[in-house]
Amino acid sequence: MPKFLMKRWHGYHVVSLFTVAVLFIGILTYYQWQLGIIGFFMLGVLLIYTIQARISFEKQLEEYISTLSYRINKAGEEAVINLPVGILLYNEERVVQWVNPYINQVFGDTFIGKPLEDLSEHLLSIIEEEQEEGLISLKEHFFHVEYKKDERLLYFFDVTETVQTKEMYEEDQTVIGLIYLDNYDEVTQGMDDQVRSKLSSQVTATLNKWASDYEILLRRTGSDRFLAIFNKQTLSLIEKTKFGILDEIREVTGKEKIPITLSVGIGSGDGTIRELGALAQSSLDLALGRGGDQVAIKEKNGKVHFYGGKSNAMEKRTRVRARVISHALRDFVVESSKVIIMGHKNPDMDAIGAAIGVLKIAEVNGKDGYVVLDRDEIHSDVQKLMEEIEKHDHLWSHFITPEEAVEMANDQTLLVVVDTHRPSLVIEPKLLDRVDRVIVLDHHRRGEEFVTDPVLVYMEPYASSTAELVTELLEYQPKKLKMDILEATALLAGIIVDTKSFAVRTGSRTFDAASFLRRNGADTVLVQRLLKEDMDQYVRRAKLIESAIIYQDTIAIAKAAEDEVYSQVLIAQAADTLLTMDGITAAFVISRRQDGRIGISARSLGEINVQVIMEQLKGGGHLTNAATQLDDTSLDEAEDLLRDVIDEYLKGGS
Numbered sequence: 001m002p003k004f005l006m007k008r009w010h011g012y013h014v015v016s017l018f019t020v021a022v023l024f025i026g027i028l029t030y031y032q033w034q035l036g037i038i039g040f041f042m043l044g045v046l047l048i049y050t051i052q053a054r055i056s057f058e059k060q061l062e063e064y065i066s067t068l069s070y071r072i073n074k075a076g077e078e079a080v081i082n083l084p085v086g087i088l089l090y091n092e093e094r095v096v097q098w099v100n101p102y103i104n105q106v107f108g109d110t111f112i113g114k115p116l117e118d119l120s121e122h123l124l125s126i127i128e129e130e131q132e133e134g135l136i137s138l139k140e141h142f143f144h145v146e147y148k149k150d151e152r153l154l155y156f157f158d159v160t161e162t163v164q165t166k167e168m169y170e171e172d173q174t175v176i177g178l179i180y181l182d183n184y185d186e187v188t189q190g191m192d193d194q195v196r197s198k199l200s201s202q203v204t205a206t207l208n209k210w211a212s213d214y215e216i217l218l219r220r221t222g223s224d225r226f227l228a229i230f231n232k233q234t235l236s237l238i239e240k241t242k243f244g245i246l247d248e249i250r251e252v253t254g255k256e257k258i259p260i261t262l263s264v265g266i267g268s269g270d271g272t273i274r275e276l277g278a279l280a281q282s283s284l285d286l287a288l289g290r291g292g293d294q295v296a297i298k299e300k301n302g303k304v305h306f307y308g309g310k311s312n313a314m315e316k317r318t319r320v321r322a323r324v325i326s327h328a329l330r331d332f333v334v335e336s337s338k339v340i341i342m343g344h345k346n347p348d349m350d351a352i353g354a355a356i357g358v359l360k361i362a363e364v365n366g367k368d369g370y371v372v373l374d375r376d377e378i379h380s381d382v383q384k385l386m387e388e389i390e391k392h393d394h395l396w397s398h399f400i401t402p403e404e405a406v407e408m409a410n411d412q413t414l415l416v417v418v419d420t421h422r423p424s425l426v427i428e429p430k431l432l433d434r435v436d437r438v439i440v441l442d443h444h445r446r447g448e449e450f451v452t453d454p455v456l457v458y459m460e461p462y463a464s465s466t467a468e469l470v471t472e473l474l475e476y477q478p479k480k481l482k483m484d485i486l487e488a489t490a491l492l493a494g495i496i497v498d499t500k501s502f503a504v505r506t507g508s509r510t511f512d513a514a515s516f517l518r519r520n521g522a523d524t525v526l527v528q529r530l531l532k533e534d535m536d537q538y539v540r541r542a543k544l545i546e547s548a549i550i551y552q553d554t555i556a557i558a559k560a561a562e563d564e565v566y567s568q569v570l571i572a573q574a575a576d577t578l579l580t581m582d583g584i585t586a587a588f589v590i591s592r593r594q595d596g597r598i599g600i601s602a603r604s605l606g607e608i609n610v611q612v613i614m615e616q617l618k619g620g621g622h623l624t625n626a627a628t629q630l631d632d633t634s635l636d637e638a639e640d641l642l643r644d645v646i647d648e649y650l651k652g653g654s
Contacts, residue, residue, distance in 0.1 A: 086143070086156030090116055094127070103156065107139055123154070135159070175235050175268045176276040177216075177228035178284045179207070182261045182292040184224035199258060206252050210245045214238060235268060235297075243295045243307040250293070261293035269300030289446030290611075291461040291623065304448045309612055309623070319472075325458045326476035332439060332456060333365045336414035340405050340435070342372040342427050344420035346568065349530075350465045351419040352382050353494030354441065356487050357470035358416050359398055364479045370398050372405045372427050381497070381569050384530045385490060392486050402428035409434040416441060419466040421459065422449045441466055441473075443498075445611060447620045461622065464510045467494030471513040481520070488522035493530055500576060504605075504624055537570060544574045544589065551643065552650060555608070556584045559639055560591035568599050572627065575601040586610060588646075590638050598630040598638045608649070616645045 029036025086103040088111075090096050096111045096119070104110060117124050119138070126134040126147055133146050142163040146155040181203065188196045200223075207226060211218035214237060217229040238245075246262055253260040265284025267276035283296040286304065290296070294309035333339055339362040343351030355371045362369030378386060390396050400408075405428060409415070415435040421442045423429055432438060432451060439456040443463040463469050471491050474481060495514055499506045502514075518524070544566060548558035556578040560566055566574075571589045578587035586604040593599040600617065602610035603625055610626040619628020630638050 084158060086154075086158075088154040088156070090152050090154070092152075094124070106141065106158070135163075171231060171233035171236075173232040173268070173270055174273065174276060175230050175232055175266060176273070176280045177230070177264055177266045178280045179226035179228060180263045180265075180284060180288070181224040182263050182288070184260055187258050187260060199253065199256060199260070202252050202256070203249060203260060206248055207245070210248070232268065235266070239297075239305075239307070246293060246295070246308045263287040263292045264295040266295065266297040268297055271300045275300065286446055286448075289459050289461070291445050306612070306615070309445075309609055322469075322472040323476045325456070326473040327478075328456055329361065329439065329458075329473060330365055330477060332414055332437065333362055333367050336367060336437070337410070337412035338408070339367055339369040339414045339416060340372060340409060340431065341369060341416045341418060342405070342431060343418050344422075344425045345374075345427055346377050347373070347382065347419070347427070348494075348569075349382050349385065349490075349497040350467050350494035352385060353490040353492075354418040354466040354470045356395070356490045357467065357474055358418060358441070360474060360481070360483060360487055361470075361477060364477055364481055368398075370400045370405065370408070372402055372431070373399050374402055374427055377427075381531070384532070385493065388486060388526075388530070389490075392484070395484070395486060402431075406430050406434060411436055413437075414439065417451060417454075418442070418470070420444065421451055421457075422447060423451055424449060441469055443469060445620070445622060447615075462507065464505045464507065465495050465498035467491045467498070468510055468513045471495075471516055472509070475516055483517075483520040485521040485523055485526075488517045488520045489526050489530075492517045492522040492524070493527045496527055497531065505622070540566065541570055541574050541577065544570070544591065545577055548578055548587075550584075552646065554583060554585040555646065556581065556587040557639065557642065558587070558589045559635055560589075562592070562635055564591065565594055566591040566599075568593060568601070568627070571599050571601040572603075575603040579603045579605065588642060590635055590642065592635065593629070598633055598635060600628050600630070600638065600642060602626045613642075613645050613649050616648070617641060 024039075026036075029039070084102060085100075086106070087100040088096060088103060089098045094116045096114050096116065099111055111119060116127070120136050122134070122136045123145065126136070126145060130149060131147060133144065136143055136145055140160075141158060142160045144157040144159045146157070148154070184203075188199065191199075204220065207218060210216070211228065214230065214234050216234060219227045221227050243264070246264075249262050250259055263284060265280045265282070265287055267279025267281075267283060269276065269279070271279070279298045279300065283298040283304070286298070287294050287296040287306075290306070290309060295307040297305040297307075339358070341355040341358045341362075343355055347355075352371075359369040359371055375386075389399070409431055413435050414437050415431055416439045417426060418441045420426060421440050421444065423432055426432065438451055438454045440451050440454045440459065442459045443461060443466050444459075445461045446459055458469060458473075460469055474483075492514060495510060495517075496502070499510060502510065514522075544558055544560055544564075547560065548556045551557050558574060558578060571591050571593075575587045575589040578584060578589070586602070586608040588603075588610075589601045591599055600614070600619070602614050602621070604610045604623070606624055609623045611621050611623050614621055614626035614628045617628040617630065619626060621627055630641075633641075
């Protein structure tokens with residue numbers, strides 16, 4: 001406390017004592033007037049001293065306030081001029097009126113009289129969007145900007161060191177990669193030891209060189225597995241090459257006529273080593289589930305990025321796995337009170353056929369099975385099949401509505417999802433929450449969205465159809481199987497539709513499954529009758545095909561008129577037809593659907609991975625067969641988006 005303030009505090013006490021003294025002397029004078037006179041004299045002297053002290057106090061207080069005001073103004077001027085904080089004022093035309101010396105000192109330039117956009121476009125966007133604060137980059141510096149709209153004032157706080165430290169931290173984060181040689185065991189089975197050793201050496205040498213170039217710690221953990229440890233900065237560099245190591249391995253081994261492909265799962269983020277390892281394994285499972293020959297990068301926040309996947313997957317599923325899955329499925333069926341089978345929305349021939357196959361598995365194991373079907377939302381292609389099923393009293397009695405399925409589901413119910421693995425695509429998503437045990441049977445490449453915690457998953461992207469997978473599961477059921485003609489025919493129809501009459505995605509196992517169904521009564525004449533096309537539909541499809549143009553020399557793109565509406569089936573059929581044309585390697589058909597969304601159907605012969613292209617438009621599917629739906633867009637905008645994605649793909653995009 002200043003001395004004069006201390007004096008002021010003492011002054012208050014003096015006044016109080018003076019009052020007491022007057023009262024005391026007054027009483028004293030009453031009894032001893034001589035002593036009272038002396039007391040009043042001394043009190044007068046004290047009063048004069050007190051007044052002088054008061055005058056001195058006021059003078060000192062005035063001097064203190066004057067000095068303090070000067071010091072505060074001086075400190076303000078020093079802060080504006082010398083503090084490491086930029087201050088900028090601009091006028092209504094967004095022209096700089098004044099800056100403090102710090103800004104000129106940092107940038108070595110004079111901004112007064114210049115428009116704000118000359119300083120930074122991002123700064124202008126902060127003002128236009130009326131953001132209270134933001135981060136901008138100016139001449140190798142990073143600034144946290146605070147915006148005062150009413151004063152047209154901007155403060156700049158230099159956070160360059162903070163941003164750079166954060167970048168260094170993020171770049172140095174550990175990344176774990178698991179590398180798997182997709183088909184190593186298959187191609188080296190029965191191979192001479194010398195040839196196998198040479199092939200292994202070539203693959204290892206290529207991977208070691210790649211690891212050395214990017215300073216990756218690479219260790220072999222098995223004949224077909226490697227562990228890679230690196231950091232986020234290295235991952236960014238590798239991503240810029242679109243993981244060219246996939247192509248290198250394919251080319252090196254292809255020269256030996258033994259093409260081997262890689263699948264890579266990467267865990268990235270700020271988690272622990274254990275968490276990153278789990279992410280890497282999950283990513284590898286995802287890459288393998290999508291057919292292999294690709295990289296899946298999963299971050300801790302759940303985001304997934306894919307690279308590669310441009311080659312056709314080699315069939316490598318075994319009958320041993322089919323038998324194991326078949327027996328596991330039987331165990332789950334036996335342990336359940338009932339089985340509910342559900343496909344995707346607007347089920348096609350494959351979904352219906354596969355559902356009927358699983359229904360048969362439930363029947364041979366003595367359990368009640370039910371197929372969920374929304375009669376108002378079925379594929380036009382399966383209309384004739386449904387008419388046949390309705391005539392089959394026993395089979396039709398096992399078809400129920402989504403509402404009935406939700407009502408009858410309980411903790412002991414087994415739910416089998418066929419021909420899809422995405423919760424958003426199933427007929428009744430509520431069933432996934434009502435049932436504890438869910439089994440997924442699908443032949444599509446695995447996407448980021450997946451059913452939560454299924455008890456059993458049988459996903460084989462190498463299979464032609466889900467009907468083919470279910471047929472194999474039927475073969476390995478331990479009880480003797482007696483199939484009805486319509487049941488076997490429905491499964492065969494699913495295979496025929498998805499393979500375009502055994503023309504695409506057809507392996508030796510596809511013919512084995514078809515042969516089994518034929519032996520069990522499948523009627524090929526009935527299949528042809530079920531697949532017959534309406535004349536009006538044929539004419540409409542021809543009109544859609546007529547609009548096709550050739551893009552990038554070998555790609556056909558057809559676009560319907562803005563006022564025309566086509567079903568997804570018709571769009572897909574048009575794409576299939578375009579693919580049969582000479583010189584066409586891929587076909588895309590764009591049209592408005594009945595639900596108002598824009599549908600794009602994509603087909604290819606394998607040279608172009610249409611799944612990768614459709615995934616960029618939030619869709620998915622197979623390497624040769626994919627689709628997507630777009631909201632809030634026009635046909636022209638959809639075509640522009642498609643062309644941009646195709647261009648990016650052909651340039652080597654992810």
